Amino acid sequence: MKRSILKGALSLLLLSAVALAQDLASFEKRVTVKKLPNGLTLIICERPEAPVFSFFTMVDAGSTQDPQGATGLAHMFEHMAFKGTNKIGTTNYPAERLALEKVEAAYAAYIRERDKRVGQDPAKLKQLEKDWQDAMGVAQKYVVPNEFGKIVEQNGGEDMNAFTNYDETAYHYSFPENRLELWAYLESERFLHPVMREFYKERNVVIEERRMRTDSVPFGRLLEQFTEVAFTAHPYHRPTIGWMSDLNRFSATDAQKFFDTYYIPSNMVVAVAGDLKAAQALPILEKYFGRLPSRPHPDESPTQEPSQNSERRVILRDPSQPIYLEGYHRPDFLSKDDAVFDAISDLLSEGRTSRLYRALVRDKKIASFSEGFTGYPGVKYPHLFAFLAVPLPGHKPQEIGDAIHAEINRLKKEDISDDELKMIKTRSKANLLRGLADNQGLATQLATYQTRYGDWRELFRSVDRIEAVTKADIRRVSNEVFVDSNRSIGIIENAHGNGAPPGGEPGNAAADPGGAQ
Amino acid sequence: MKRILTSLWFIASLLAPLTYLSAQAANWKEVQIPPLRAFHPQQPKRIELSNGMVIFLQEDHELPLIDGSARIRGGSVNEPANKVGLVDIYSEVWRTGGTKSQTGDQLDDFLEVRAAKVETGGGPDSTTISFSCLKGDLDDVFKAFVDVLENPEFREDKIDIAKKGQEDSISRRNDEVSDIAHREATKLAYGADNPYARVAEYATVDAVTRQDLIDWHAKYVHPNNIILGITGDFESAAMEARLRAAFESWPKGESFPPFPKDLPYHPAAPGYYLIPKEDVNQSNIRMVALGTTRDNPDYYAISVFNEASAADFRLASLTTSAPGLVWPMAWAEASAPISAIPEFCRSPWERKVRLRSNRSRPSIKISIISRQSPSARMTSGARRMRS
Numbered sequence: 001m002k003r004s005i006l007k008g009a010l011s012l013l014l015l016s017a018v019a020l021a022q023d024l025a026s027f028e029k030r031v032t033v034k035k036l037p038n039g040l041t042l043i044i045c046e047r048p049e050a051p052v053f054s055f056f057t058m059v060d061a062g063s064t065q066d067p068q069g070a071t072g073l074a075h076m077f078e079h080m081a082f083k084g085t086n087k088i089g090t091t092n093y094p095a096e097r098l099a100l101e102k103v104e105a106a107y108a109a110y111i112r113e114r115d116k117r118v119g120q121d122p123a124k125l126k127q128l129e130k131d132w133q134d135a136m137g138v139a140q141k142y143v144v145p146n147e148f149g150k151i152v153e154q155n156g157g158e159d160m161n162a163f164t165n166y167d168e169t170a171y172h173y174s175f176p177e178n179r180l181e182l183w184a185y186l187e188s189e190r191f192l193h194p195v196m197r198e199f200y201k202e203r204n205v206v207i208e209e210r211r212m213r214t215d216s217v218p219f220g221r222l223l224e225q226f227t228e229v230a231f232t233a234h235p236y237h238r239p240t241i242g243w244m245s246d247l248n249r250f251s252a253t254d255a256q257k258f259f260d261t262y263y264i265p266s267n268m269v270v271a272v273a274g275d276l277k278a279a280q281a282l283p284i285l286e287k288y289f290g291r292l293p294s295r296p297h298p299d300e301s302p303t304q305e306p307s308q309n310s311e312r313r314v315i316l317r318d319p320s321q322p323i324y325l326e327g328y329h330r331p332d333f334l335s336k337d338d339a340v341f342d343a344i345s346d347l348l349s350e351g352r353t354s355r356l357y358r359a360l361v362r363d364k365k366i367a368s369f370s371e372g373f374t375g376y377p378g379v380k381y382p383h384l385f386a387f388l389a390v391p392l393p394g395h396k397p398q399e400i401g402d403a404i405h406a407e408i409n410r411l412k413k414e415d416i417s418d419d420e421l422k423m424i425k426t427r428s429k430a431n432l433l434r435g436l437a438d439n440q441g442l443a444t445q446l447a448t449y450q451t452r453y454g455d456w457r458e459l460f461r462s463v464d465r466i467e468a469v470t471k472a473d474i475r476r477v478s479n480e481v482f483v484d485s486n487r488s489i490g491i492i493e494n495a496h497g498n499g500a501p502p503g504g505e506p507g508n509a510a511a512d513p514g515g516a517q
Numbered sequence: 518m519k520r521i522l523t524s525l526w527f528i529a530s531l532l533a534p535l536t537y538l539s540a541q542a543a544n545w546k547e548v549q550i551p552p553l554r555a556f557h558p559q560q561p562k563r564i565e566l567s568n569g570m571v572i573f574l575q576e577d578h579e580l581p582l583i584d585g586s587a588r589i590r591g592g593s594v595n596e597p598a599n600k601v602g603l604v605d606i607y608s609e610v611w612r613t614g615g616t617k618s619q620t621g622d623q624l625d626d627f628l629e630v631r632a633a634k635v636e637t638g639g640g641p642d643s644t645t646i647s648f649s650c651l652k653g654d655l656d657d658v659f660k661a662f663v664d665v666l667e668n669p670e671f672r673e674d675k676i677d678i679a680k681k682g683q684e685d686s687i688s689r690r691n692d693e694v695s696d697i698a699h700r701e702a703t704k705l706a707y708g709a710d711n712p713y714a715r716v717a718e719y720a721t722v723d724a725v726t727r728q729d730l731i732d733w734h735a736k737y738v739h740p741n742n743i744i745l746g747i748t749g750d751f752e753s754a755a756m757e758a759r760l761r762a763a764f765e766s767w768p769k770g771e772s773f774p775p776f777p778k779d780l781p782y783h784p785a786a787p788g789y790y791l792i793p794k795e796d797v798n799q800s801n802i803r804m805v806a807l808g809t810t811r812d813n814p815d816y817y818a819i820s821v822f823n824e825a826s827a828a829d830f831r832l833a834s835l836t837t838s839a840p841g842l843v844w845p846m847a848w849a850e851a852s853a854p855i856s857a858i859p860e861f862c863r864s865p866w867e868r869k870v871r872l873r874s875n876r877s878r879p880s881i882k883i884s885i886i887s888r889q890s891p892s893a894r895m896t897s898g899a900r901r902m903r904s
Contacts, residue, residue, distance in 0.1 A: 430632030
């Protein structure tokens with residue numbers, strides 16, 4: 001009996017190993033990589049399932065690169081990349097360009113006066129603000145609103161979106177296969193001739209985004225404060241969305257400068273996956289993306305985070321139910337132990353067999369949700385391995401912290417079981433396979449691994465690295481990293497006391513909407 | 518000769534793209550768009566068992582994986598008003614509560630070591646049970662799938678965990694403005710007693726018993742009330758034989774109409790409804806009105822209208838000068854037949870619009886959650902709309 005189970009497990013491992021080897025071999029045949037003379041890397045993955053393709057443009061610059069005093073600028077530029085070019089979104093670009101230059105001059109004059117700490121002239125300030133508003137009114141006359149997005153949608157574009165995080169900025173959508181050249185034109189043109197039109201209007205959109213995601217959401221407020229405390233020196237301590245005063249200060253000129261510095265071809269990987277043939281697609285891509293001028297690589301050496309030597313704690317007393325968060329500093333993604341952290345995260349969090357679910361949700365019944373995860377807030381620089389848990393009504397955040405620390409102590413003192421280790425390894429293989437089944441996911445993963453490791457094949461090798469993790473590795477890394485003095489804690493405590501009955505003000509109004517004013 | 522011909526062909530094939538390439542577009546309108554490749558997607562195989570169970574099989578040999586999902590008619594719309602939350606609890610404990618032969622925890626261990634999943638879920642109109650596995654594990658995982666489908670045990674310890682989770686959600690439901698706006702706007706549109714709008718309370722969750730879950734399963738989970746779809750790396754003939762062996766002898770049960778009848782609709786009077794909240798610096802606006810049902814012959818016309826209007830909203834927002842009225846999002850709720858398709862979301866951050874398509878006079882209700890008390894202008898506006 002026991003033998004047949006072992007045999008079964010062995011054949012399972014063999015099966016997935018063989019399947020994966022086949023997959024890497026099949027991808028070797030289907031994936032073409034080309035680094036252009038300007039430094040930009042193109043990846044083409046042939047997947048002729050349906051006559052569509054998806055792409056992922058990854059720019060190796062994120063909010064970590066925001067200049068001092070201009071937090072939020074990387075994300076702001078991401079919004080501007082949808083505003084068109086010198087040919088798209090304008091009725092008359094030469095005239096618009098002059099009008100936009102006047103907007104910048106007027107804005108600079110306004111900001112100079114606004115930010116004077118001594119001798120500010122209110123009348124002059126009002127006039128300068130009006131001059132700036134008037135200049136924007138003039139520039140606005142040349143704008144064809146949202147033309148870039150309209151072209152994409154009218155040609156069948158789907159899921160057009162972008163994101164900015166601490167490490168990178170990325171753009172993506174999907175198109176019918178016969179629009180490959182149109183896409184190559186649009187995507188290269190947007191980074192060849194970007195125009196900072198409607199900048200200050202779009203800045204208001206970003207300010208509302210900050211209010212929506214951070215200021216008006218209890219967990220958003222907690223996360224911002226927690227991250228700021230966990231990192232003291234490295235730019236990871238600043239919010240990607242930006243501080244309000246910076247959002248109200250930086251200019252279109254600043255955004256253009258950010259673009260010129262960081263949106264250089266050698267910082268960009270463009271991956272396309274879907275119904276295309278590399279032999280035909282590559283010349284088209286080369287033709288359009290080859291137009292981007294090469295520029296020198298910026299000098300990037302952000303301040304390194306010094307090692308932490310005392311526990312830090314943030315407590316928000318909010319009209320909200322409690323949440324518990326803690327994080328420990330760990331080395332960056334190139335660390336030899338990177339896969340060990342992945343294995344620990346899987347062991348603690350994946351599914352109902354995970355240790356945190358079983359301890360906090362199933363057995364102690366003190367949380368509705370609990371996980372440990374790595375890669376916060378980014379991976380490119382030393383970052384955090386973090387724990388998050390949502391206490392059940394009536395349970396204090398401290399109980400949650402104690403229960404998490406008990407699980408951490410188990411990791412430090414006892415080897416994990418054979419079954420657990422096997423589960424982690426099998427799951428990493430199956431998860432890789434499940435991620436290969438759609439164009440957008442493929443383009444995203446290929447571009448990401450190519451950017452981070454310089455080789456998309458690392459996507460497949462990541463499974464080998466998990467396969468090499470031992471029980472001793474997990475104990476060793478846990479003992480190195482999960483140390484009290486390396487810990488930052490973030491807690492939301494209910495301002496009205498934990499476990500307050502629901503149906504406060506909004507609930508009451510809700511109970512009788514007809515009575516709302 | 519043959520070789521020369523081949524070479525010529527080769528050169529020609531090289532030249533063709535080169536000629537094509539020399540015409541580099543200077544403007545997006547100049548980019549050539551060749552005809553779209555013909556596409557005839559493989560249709561799934563439809564099988565109907567003698568007991569009424571409908572099965573769709575779609576082979577996909579790209580990756581060594583197999584996924585299946587069964588959808589069962591009947592959802593939270595059908596739960597009693599004094600037990601709101603029943604379907605949420607049922608659809609969790611259906612899986613976590615295990616089967617007659619193994620506990621949920623044993624199932625977890627059995628499946629996770631194979632990186633496989635069997636999961637259950639529930640919504641307003643249906644419940645689901647699904648599986649996902651590497652193809653080599655199909656025998657093991659399919660056995661577990663059938664066991665959960667047919668023999669759930671709903672053990673008390675897991676009912677307790679599910680209820681605690683429900684209570685936690687209730688306690689947190691006023692933490693975020695968007696949750697409040699969604700819940701209250703839905704109540705305004707449908708009336709608070711409508712099954713699409715009502716929400717679980719501590720008392721209704723507390724009232725749910727293990728017997729309720731057993732009764733629900735006995736009432737709804739019958740072959741003639743199920744559609745099962747399987748996709749992945751298998752041969753259809755073998756899969757069909759497997760499914761027939763598993764399900765053909767399952768006796769028929771009560772069947773249910775596709776649309777629940779006689780639901781109560783008590784939409785609120787048109788007007789502005791304000792919910793003050795102090796700890797936010799942004800308002801959340803939703804415009805709502807009753808929509809239509811999926812069996813409306815104009816359903817697809819309305820869907821197209823919804824898409825077009827959503828696009829218009831997006832453009833309008835870019836030109837509007839109202840501060841903050843930006844960045845709209847739009848979607849259609851496909852799961853709830855009554856939630857109309859004309860549904861937009863835009864705001865400061867969110868505004869939902871539901872247009873009534875079957876009435877001559879549109880009626881719109883707006884609920885606003887704001888940190889500010891209603892201004893005189895808004896109050897007068899509300900009065901005007903009500904008069």
